Amino acid sequence: MIDVKKIRKDFPILERQVNGYPLVYFDNAATSQTPIQVIDTIVDYYKNYNANIHRGVHSLSQEATDAYEAARQKIQSHFNAAHPYEIIFTSGTTHSINIIASGYCELLKAGDELLVSALEHHSNIVPWQMLCERTGAILKVIPMDEQGVLILDELDKLLSNKTKLVFVNHVSNALGTVNPIAEIIEKTHAVGAEVLVDGAQASPHIQADFQSLNVDYYVTSAHKLCGPTGVGMLYGKQAALEKLPPYQGGGEMIAEVTFEKTTYAGLPHKFEAGTPNISGGIAFGAALDYMNSIGMENIAAYEEKLLVYGTKELMKIPGLKIYGEAVHKTAVISFNVGDIHPYDIGSILDKMGIAVRTGHHCAQPIMDFYKIPGTVRASFSFYNTFEEIDLMVVALNRAITMLQ
Ligand code: PLP
Numbered sequence: 001m002i003d004v005k006k007i008r009k010d011f012p013i014l015e016r017q018v019n020g021y022p023l024v025y026f027d028n029a030a031t032s033q034t035p036i037q038v039i040d041t042i043v044d045y046y047k048n049y050n051a052n053i054h055r056g057v058h059s060l061s062q063e064a065t066d067a068y069e070a071a072r073q074k075i076q077s078h079f080n081a082a083h084p085y086e087i088i089f090t091s092g093t094t095h096s097i098n099i100i101a102s103g104y105c106e107l108l109k110a111g112d113e114l115l116v117s118a119l120e121h122h123s124n125i126v127p128w129q130m131l132c133e134r135t136g137a138i139l140k141v142i143p144m145d146e147q148g149v150l151i152l153d154e155l156d157k158l159l160s161n162k163t164k165l166v167f168v169n170h171v172s173n174a175l176g177t178v179n180p181i182a183e184i185i186e187k188t189h190a191v192g193a194e195v196l197v198d199g200a201q202a203s204p205h206i207q208a209d210f211q212s213l214n215v216d217y218y219v220t221s222a223h224k225l226c227g228p229t230g231v232g233m234l235y236g237k238q239a240a241l242e243k244l245p246p247y248q249g250g251g252e253m254i255a256e257v258t259f260e261k262t263t264y265a266g267l268p269h270k271f272e273a274g275t276p277n278i279s280g281g282i283a284f285g286a287a288l289d290y291m292n293s294i295g296m297e298n299i300a301a302y303e304e305k306l307l308v309y310g311t312k313e314l315m316k317i318p319g320l321k322i323y324g325e326a327v328h329k330t331a332v333i334s335f336n337v338g339d340i341h342p343y344d345i346g347s348i349l350d351k352m353g354i355a356v357r358t359g360h361h362c363a364q365p366i367m368d369f370y371k372i373p374g375t376v377r378a379s380f381s382f383y384n385t386f387e388e389i390d391l392m393v394v395a396l397n398r399a400i401t402m403l404q
């Protein structure tokens with residue numbers, strides 16, 4: 001079991017007040033909070049070895065390069081990728097997906113099919129729509145049911161030798177559904193297509209094993225798992241990445257440049273043009289160290305308890321409806337109360353120091369499915385407590401009384 005009281009001391013922000021109340025931070029699915037160990041890693045970089053990487057012979061540059069490459073290895077080992085060069089540093093999930101979508105532009109022809117799950121974040125929909133417009137490829141949707149669970153029988157019907165790529169999130173940000181990615185990968189590989197898994201919501205809770213999943217591409221953002229914003233990763237199997245063209249041209253990604261012809265660097269540099277977010281990459285590694293010091297299984301077990309408790313307490317509120325009732329869920333509760341607009345609830349909760357997200361959560365197709373404008377979303381992390389859930393329920397009851 002984890003020691004939440006001790007863990008909370010690592011997060012300076014959790015001590016602050018908001019609108020005169022102690023902060024209750026339940027917007028972890030949007031961005032998680034940052035422990036002092038990660039903050040100190042960034043400060044240490046700028047104080048002691050700030051320098052550009054890969055290019056310098058001087059000591060500072062070498063120290064920075066070593067720390068950056070050590071972070072890449074930490075990510076490789078955390079997710080059990082076969083090689084460090086299969087981990088590409090990016091600015092986050094959105095950037096990672098766009099790298100693959102842009103590369104796929106050269107691999108697709110009109111009439112090829114791409115399958116998207118009904119549970120996706122806009123960042124795993126829009127780049128593919130743009131790609132279809134450019135190539136004439138066709139986007140088809142794997143539907144979901146009322147519980148927010150993908151209908152795998154429909155996937156079986158959609159898969160064919162025209163399918164080139166299936167993209168699905170590991171966990172839905174709007175509903176918390178954990179998707180059966182191992183099964184989806186197996187079914188997709190059976191028709192010779194590839195799978196991209198958006199792990200932005202899964203990686204704070206579930207330690208994916210890339211080799212045993214046999215996934216082709218897996219992407220995430222550091223800020224979802226106690227790391228800084230503006231940095232993330234794209235994992236691709238070596239063969240999958242090698243067949244994609246570079247995304248951007250510039251420094252770092254070349255082998256040799258002449259005015260007649262440029263040759264490209266190998267992995268991972270081929271996809272890492274320009275000066276990256278160096279302190280962010282190093283801090284991404286520190287964030288994984290931090291999560292691993294607590295233990296991913298301990299984190300998941302504790303968050304499951306928060307989910308069960310939060311669901312039980314919220315369900316006591318008359319008129320409250322929860323969206324997303326999959327058996328396998330992470331600690332995300334999306335809900336509405338009667339016909340009160342989610343924004344109104346979120347604003348009143350904020351007045352009492354409680355941070356929840358309201359709106360469509362960048363997943364408008366899910367909201368359209370339920371015929372609602374949006375939801376209130378409370379998303380828990382391992383540093384949240386049962387008492388904070390109680391505070392939210394009290395505040396919610398007050399908000400409802402004011403709004404009805
Ligand atoms: N995919 C999912 C499932 C997400 O939850 C998010 C962010 O909320 C993203 C993609 C986009 O992540 P980023 O904004 O870090 O690129």
